[in-house]
Amino acid sequence: MSWIFVGGTQRGGTTLLQTLLCQDAEANPLIQEAKYLRHLVAAYRFGKSQFENETRDYFRDADGYLAFNKKVMRSFLENTLALFPGRKHLVLREPHLTMLFPELAELLPRARFLCLIRDPRDVIASMIEVGRKLKTQGMTGDSMARLFIGRDMEQLSRHVLSFYEPVFRARRTLRDRLGFLRYEDLVRQPEAQLQKLRNFTGLKLAGIDPRADPDTGSVNHGRGSAYQRAWKSGKNGRGIQDDSIGRFQTVLDNREVAAIETHCAQLMRRFKYQTANRNE
Numbered sequence: 001m002s003w004i005f006v007g008g009t010q011r012g013g014t015t016l017l018q019t020l021l022c023q024d025a026e027a028n029p030l031i032q033e034a035k036y037l038r039h040l041v042a043a044y045r046f047g048k049s050q051f052e053n054e055t056r057d058y059f060r061d062a063d064g065y066l067a068f069n070k071k072v073m074r075s076f077l078e079n080t081l082a083l084f085p086g087r088k089h090l091v092l093r094e095p096h097l098t099m100l101f102p103e104l105a106e107l108l109p110r111a112r113f114l115c116l117i118r119d120p121r122d123v124i125a126s127m128i129e130v131g132r133k134l135k136t137q138g139m140t141g142d143s144m145a146r147l148f149i150g151r152d153m154e155q156l157s158r159h160v161l162s163f164y165e166p167v168f169r170a171r172r173t174l175r176d177r178l179g180f181l182r183y184e185d186l187v188r189q190p191e192a193q194l195q196k197l198r199n200f201t202g203l204k205l206a207g208i209d210p211r212a213d214p215d216t217g218s219v220n221h222g223r224g225s226a227y228q229r230a231w232k233s234g235k236n237g238r239g240i241q242d243d244s245i246g247r248f249q250t251v252l253d254n255r256e257v258a259a260i261e262t263h264c265a266q267l268m269r270r271f272k273y274q275t276a277n278r279n280e
Contacts (some may be wrong), residue, residue, distance in 0.1 A: 068097050
């Protein structure tokens with residue numbers, strides 16, 4: 001039995017990676033984002049940060065608090081895996097859960113964590129396209145809609161980095177069980193990346209054609225509210241394709257690209273993203 005968590009930024013390809021891993025015969029089928037789990041971990045983080053002032057009266061001591069939350073976490077995950085008889089591995093994702101990977105690593109000492117990195121220029125271009133859909137449908141009151149529609153490159157860059165920064169600052173308890181994977185490598189060389197994923201996750205991933213349309217389990221990408229559909233990508237539920245790499249060049253102008261490259265410079269250097277050639 002193993003727990004594998006897929007993280008990354010919104011619009012960063014996490015659905016693609018989870019879908020690929022869920023093709024393993026011993027893993028759960030694709031299911032919805034683990035938002036409930038995220039709130040459980042956030043509650044643990046709150047209780048830990050406020051232990052002396054808010055939490056102490058409910059637990060013997062800090063060790064007792066940690067032990068209780070470990071039991072809660074295992075109970076939730078075992079309950080979920082039991083829904084899929086014969087499956088041995090649980091693969092879950094929720095982009096905002098990435099920010100809580102350090103806490104999740106404390107609660108699950110044997111879990112594995114995958115963080116998918118994508119070119120921040122393409123991530124922000126995709127966010128802007130979601131914003132266009134939401135604006136067209138008159139759904140502009142949501143904070144994410146306002147962010148995406150506002151087209152402020154500094155704010156959007158900070159938003160993208162906010163998903164990754166807790167992972168980059170992680171202590172050894174997480175670092176030893178954390179793997180990074182570039183979205184671009186996954187879609188350009190899926191067969192080679194499959195072998196790396198086998199080695200890291202322990203999944204067999206046998207007989208999988210990454211370019212074929214996958215089994216999407218209980219997830220119907222064509223359903224949901226109008227707001228949810230605005231977030232859907234035309235690639236959801238499709239085989240791996242690489243035609244979205246560099247999409248930012250048709251969505252962003254030179255000034256916007258330069259701003260992202262400035263605000264996300266450290267991320268781009270770390271993961272070897274080349275700056276654009278701009279004709280000023």
